[in-house]
Amino acid sequence: MARRLTTALAFMGILLLAGCGNDYGVDQNGQAIASKRLDKQWVVLNYWAEWCAPCRTEIPEFNVLAEQLKGRNVGVFGVNFDQVQGEELKSASEKMGIGFTVLARDPADFFDIPRSEGLPVTYIIDNQGKVREQMLGEQTAAGVMAKLEALQAFK
Template sequence: MCAKKKSSKGWISNVIFIIILGVFFFTPVGTGVKVWLNRLLAMSPNIEKVEDQKKVNYENWQLVDENGQTFDFDRVKGKVVIINFWATWCPPCIAEKPSFQELYDDYKNKVVFLFVTTDSPDKVKAFKEKNNSTLPVYYEKSAAPAVLFSESIPASYVINKKGNIVVRKFRAADWNSSKFRVMLDDLLK
C-alpha cells in the first residue's frame, strides 16, 4: 500500500512538472520569463580582433523601411553602422530591445541603425506600440551580404567607418553598457 502511494505521488509530480514546462515554453508567461532571463544574462559585446574583421559589401543588399522607402546605402559610407536581425517572437531579441532603444535615443544622429526583420509590418507596428519603440525597422528585398549571415537571431553587427565588422554578437547583449558606449565613442572618432 505504501509503495502504491509513493508511485502515485511520483506520477502526480511528473505531470505537474510537465505542465509547468508547457507553461514556460508555450505561453506568453514563458516568453516573459525567457525575456527576463536573457536580460539578466546579457553581456556587453566585445570588439573583434583586427585579423578577424571582415569587410561588408552592401552593393546588392536592398532594404525598405516601414513606409516602403528603399534604404540608400550611400548613407553608410564613412559612418558607423549597427545592424540587428531580430523578430517580435524571439525572447532574446525582445530582451535586448530596451538597451538598443536607449542607445538609439543617444546616438541616432551619429550612428546608422538598421533593425532588420522578416516579421509582418502589422506585427512590427504592434510590437513597437506596445514597447514604445522608435527604432527604425527595415525589411529585406534581397539577401544580406554573406558576411552578415547567421542561422540564429538576434544577430547584431557593428561596422566601423571603413566598412569592417568590428563587433558580431549572436545572442542578447547589453548594448547600452558603459563599456559598449566607450567602444562606440572610439569608433566615432
C-alpha cells in the same frame, strides 16, 4: 569635337556614379532608405524576431542607444530574422516597441554577414562596410556603446 564628346560622357558617368550607393530598400514604414544612412557610416545592426524573448528585452536598450547616437557617425538598424515584409513588418516592429529603423531588406550581402543560427545577434560594421564585431545574445546600450568606443567609432 571627339574630345568634347569624350569629356561630356566622362562627366555624365561621374555624375551618375556619384548618386550610386547600395540599395537598402525600405524601412518598416515603407520609406526608402537612403544609401548615405549606411554607406560610409558605422552601423549597429541588430537581428530580432517576435518569438525571441531576449530580443524583446534588448529592444528598449537599442532604442536608448539609437537616441544616444543621434548626430554621430553611427546608425542603429534592425532586421527581422524571419524576413517579414510590408504591413507584417510594420506591425511586428510596433508590437516590439522598436523606435529605430528596421530594414525590410536584409543587408547581409552588402556586409558579407553569414546567417546566424541564434538570436539575438548584433553586428558592428565600420565606415568601410567591414564587420568589426559580432555580439551573440542579449545586449545593453552601455555594452554596445563600450564596444563602439573600443573600436574608435567616434573618431
